[in-house]
Amino acid sequence: MAKFLPLLAALVFAFFALSAPAAAQQSGPAAAPTATIDRHELPPIGTPQGAFDPQKATAAYLAQVSGTARERSDAYFEGHDEVLPFVDALYMIAICGLVLWFRVSAALRDFAVRQTRSRFWQASLYVGPMILILAVATFPLTLYESFFREKSYGLMNQTFLAWFKDQLIGLGLLLIIGLIALTILYAIIRRAPRTWWVWCAAVAIGFSAFGTMIEPVVIAPLFNHYSPLPESPLKTDILRIARGEGIPADNVYLVDASRQSDRISANVSGFMGTTRVTLNDNLLHKGTHDEVLAVLGHEMGHYVLDHALWGLVLGGLVIVLTFGFLQGAFGGLANLFGGNWDVREVSDPAGFPLLVALFTAFSLLMTPVNNWITRSAAIQADMFGINAVRKPDAFSSVVLKLANYRKLDPSPWEEFIFYDHPSGHTRIWEMMRWKAQHLDDPDIKAGPVSPQ
Numbered sequence: 062m063a064k065f066l067p068l069l070a071a072l073v074f075a076f077f078a079l080s081a082p083a084a085a086q087q088s089g090p091a092a093a094p095t096a097t098i099d100r101h102e103l104p105p106i107g108t109p110q111g112a113f114d115p116q117k118a119t120a121a122y123l124a125q126v127s128g129t130a131r132e133r134s135d136a137y138f139e140g141h142d143e144v145l146p147f148v149d150a151l152y153m154i155a156i157c158g159l160v161l162w163f164r165v166s167a168a169l170r171d172f173a174v175r176q177t178r179s180r181f182w183q184a185s186l187y188v189g190p191m192i193l194i195l196a197v198a199t200f201p202l203t204l205y206e207s208f209f210r211e212k213s214y215g216l217m218n219q220t221f222l223a224w225f226k227d228q229l230i231g232l233g234l235l236l237i238i239g240l241i242a243l244t245i246l247y248a249i250i251r252r253a254p255r256t257w258w259v260w261c262a263a264v265a266i267g268f269s270a271f272g273t274m275i276e277p278v279v280i281a282p283l284f285n286h287y288s289p290l291p292e293s294p295l296k297t298d299i300l301r302i303a304r305g306e307g308i309p310a311d312n313v314y315l316v317d318a319s320r321q322s323d324r325i326s327a328n329v330s331g332f333m334g335t336t337r338v339t340l341n342d343n344l345l346h347k348g349t350h351d352e353v354l355a356v357l358g359h360e361m362g363h364y365v366l367d368h369a370l371w372g373l374v375l376g377g378l379v380i381v382l383t384f385g386f387l388q389g390a391f392g393g394l395a396n397l398f399g400g401n402w403d404v405r406e407v408s409d410p411a412g413f414p415l416l417v418a419l420f421t422a423f424s425l426l427m428t429p430v431n432n433w434i435t436r437s438a439a440i441q442a443d444m445f446g447i448n449a450v451r452k453p454d455a456f457s458s459v460v461l462k463l464a465n466y467r468k469l470d471p472s473p474w475e476e477f478i479f480y481d482h483p484s485g486h487t488r489i490w491e492m493m494r495w496k497a498q499h500l501d502d503p504d505i506k507a508g509p510v511s512p513q
């Protein structure tokens with residue numbers, strides 16, 4: 062345990078040391094780390110010089126969110142996406158350390174052993190109470206981060222009781238899924254003490270595919286109401302574009318996300334038979350007709366490009382790496398401290414908090430990798446969307462509306478490490494660059510004039 066804390070602290074330091082000077086130096090959109098070609102070398106083709114400057118247009122869009130509004134959204138994102146994940150991880154590792162050191166975990170294992178001789182049921186008896194202990198211990202942070210902090214930024218629409226009820230439903234789900242998954246995990250470890258990590262990774266990938274598949278039909282409805290998008294000119298336009306892209310037309314849903322929060326959003330969820338595009342009611346109420354279309358173009362991109370499947374494949378590789386790490390690190394640490402913790406081997410459920418701590422540390426280290434996977438998909442979806450919907454200015458203005466919870470103009474390193482979608486800066490630049498290439502198209506010519 063002690064080995065990991067300095068390592069994490071060093072990483073925290075390195076992340077901030079790297080992002081701070083980069084922020085000061087940043088000059089223009091060319092600094093975005095997503096560039097694969099030097100954008101300065103590619104002037105818009107066939108455009109008279111000075112008629113439309115995509116860099117100026119990008120800067121003019123970004124300037125529309127300034128002053129306290131900009132400071133507020135920067136501060137929200139820096140806390141929510143950059144600092145708090147570290148705090149959460151360090152806190153969880155500390156809790157796991159305490160539970161091991163004071164042998165709470167060993168005592169719970171001994172209790173389970175006294176109840177039954179079956180090692181299968183011992184694992185189940187241990188896991189439930191331990192999940193509850195960890196959930197209660199981390200509750201103060203959950204309460205601050207997902208209730209009070211959200212409220213202070215004006216993003217929370219729930220009363221405390223409604224929020225707490227959602228938390229309880231979440232905990233119930235965690236208990237059910239945790240009990241099943243961990244009982245299976247320990248059964249596998251006992252049967253294959255050396256190669257368990259490969260089998261467990263395979264089962265975890267299966268679980269995540271199954272979870273993705275049932276999420277929109279079983280889990281999401283526990284928290285929100287989903288309905289087909291009501292008939293309207295907007296729906297007609299969405300379906301026209303969707304059908305043009307080969308998307309089954311009945312897969313556009315509306316969710317009452319305003320029940321919980323003020324965030325504007327849309328998403329693609331599900332896998333195989335359950336895949337669907339959903340827009341939230343905040344987007345419907347706060348976005349213009351063209352803005353909704355522009356956002357849904359992005360979501361249709363995720364759908365058509367099979368990003369749920371690619372997410373599972375690439376996420377599956379991360380899962381294999383994670384279990385490989387758990388196998389190696391558990392053995393090393395249990396050799397060093399197993400005596401103090403009364404934890405014998407990886408098949409001993411009392412070692413579960415060590416697995417949780419190692420998983421937490423490794424997931425934190427993998428943040429840039431996971432973000433790179435989702436951000437790469439999002440860039441493809443943006444490009445798909447703009448070509449399907451052809452509304453670069455509507456997409457740019459809705460990106461500004463997303464800025465109530467996303468920092469618009471991060472440093473390149475910050476974007477590389479912390480962003481699961483391109484930053485507002487990168488996205489508006491993508492749109493204006495696209496527009497510069499399509500100025501002579503009749504629909505773009507007749508469309509809105511970008512700020513300059």
Ligand SMILES: [Zn+2]
Nearest residue numbers: 363439442482
């Ligand atoms: Zn996306």
